[in-house]
Amino acid sequence: MLLQIENINTYYGSIHALKDVSLHVDKGEIVAVIGANGAGKTTLLNTISGVLHSRTGGILFEDQPIGKLSPDKVVRVGITQVPERRQVFSSLNVLDNLLLGAYLRHGKDTKEEIQEDLDRVFDIFPILKDRQKQMGGTLSGGEQQMLAVGRGLMAKPGLLLMDEPSLGLAPLLVREIFRVLGELREHGTTILLVEQNATAALHLADRGYVMETGSVILEGVSEDLLGDERVQEAYLGGSGS
Numbered sequence: 001m002l003l004q005i006e007n008i009n010t011y012y013g014s015i016h017a018l019k020d021v022s023l024h025v026d027k028g029e030i031v032a033v034i035g036a037n038g039a040g041k042t043t044l045l046n047t048i049s050g051v052l053h054s055r056t057g058g059i060l061f062e063d064q065p066i067g068k069l070s071p072d073k074v075v076r077v078g079i080t081q082v083p084e085r086r087q088v089f090s091s092l093n094v095l096d097n098l099l100l101g102a103y104l105r106h107g108k109d110t111k112e113e114i115q116e117d118l119d120r121v122f123d124i125f126p127i128l129k130d131r132q133k134q135m136g137g138t139l140s141g142g143e144q145q146m147l148a149v150g151r152g153l154m155a156k157p158g159l160l161l162m163d164e165p166s167l168g169l170a171p172l173l174v175r176e177i178f179r180v181l182g183e184l185r186e187h188g189t190t191i192l193l194v195e196q197n198a199t200a201a202l203h204l205a206d207r208g209y210v211m212e213t214g215s216v217i218l219e220g221v222s223e224d225l226l227g228d229e230r231v232q233e234a235y236l237g238g239s240g241s
Contacts, residue, residue: 001063002027002190003048003079003159008057008067010047017043018054019214025159030181030191032205032222034198034235039211041194042084045161048192049081050074061159075104078158084167086148090137094128097136097147101154114154121150124180142173149180153189160184162193166200178204198235202226210235 003025010018018040025031033041046052048059050071059067061077069077080101089097098121102114122129125146131139136147145165152160162181166174178200181191195201202208202222210218210231218225225231 001025002061003192004058004060005048006058006060008047008054008059010043010052010054012043017214018047020057021211021214021216022057023209023216023219025190025192027158027190028185028188029207030185030193030205032198032201032208033192033194033211034196034201034208034231035211036234037196038213040214041211042163043214044211045081045163045192045194048074049079049161072104075155075157078156079161080152080155080157080159081161082148082152082163082165084163086141086144088136088139088144088147088151090135093133093135094139094147095132098128098132098150098154101151102156105154105156109156117154117156121153124153124183125150141168142170142176145169145173145177146180149177153184158190160189160191162191162195164195165193166195166197174200198231199226202231 001024005021005023007020007022008018009020021044033044035041043052047054050069054067058065061079066074066077098118105114127143128146128150139147165177182204185191193201193205202225205222208222208225209216
């Protein structure tokens, strides 16, 4: 088990945002977390990545407790988050954005190892190689999403946290991003995917969790969740869709 979360409770001041949430991710999986706005999905990722800390419960990564670590130390142990709405550095070019993803690797990995991973990102997203001198803020939304994913991969994570990768993208670009995520899994990248597009997420993922108002209300293999009437009615546009 790569990631194990046990009964975490996270608050924003007095607001109880995550309520006894438990889940796990095995190495090599894509696990989807679906739910409506306000369900607690982003709060979950931020708690894993150290942006927030739970008041109770535990988070283990490779059997080591990480629940009290700062975000930079979470990255160091091997977890990288690709944030909602990309958050690329608009005043830096594509190449510099990508190299910032490898910032914490300097002094630990060789320049050749970092270059190999940069070449891999360019193989996955050829458009980024073509535009590596272009400012991040001038890219289209789809290109910025590719850049955000590439920047996350440059940290060489054991676990990639993806927050709403389809947000604001045209359907063709959504299909391309999800195709790439499937390709990353085939090459050994483990992904925890938070996504409002439940149909796309569950078709891609091995397993899934459904969240409502800060709690996990359903979990299972993706095929079973796709066939669940409650999931169909609430998130897939009606029974049989």
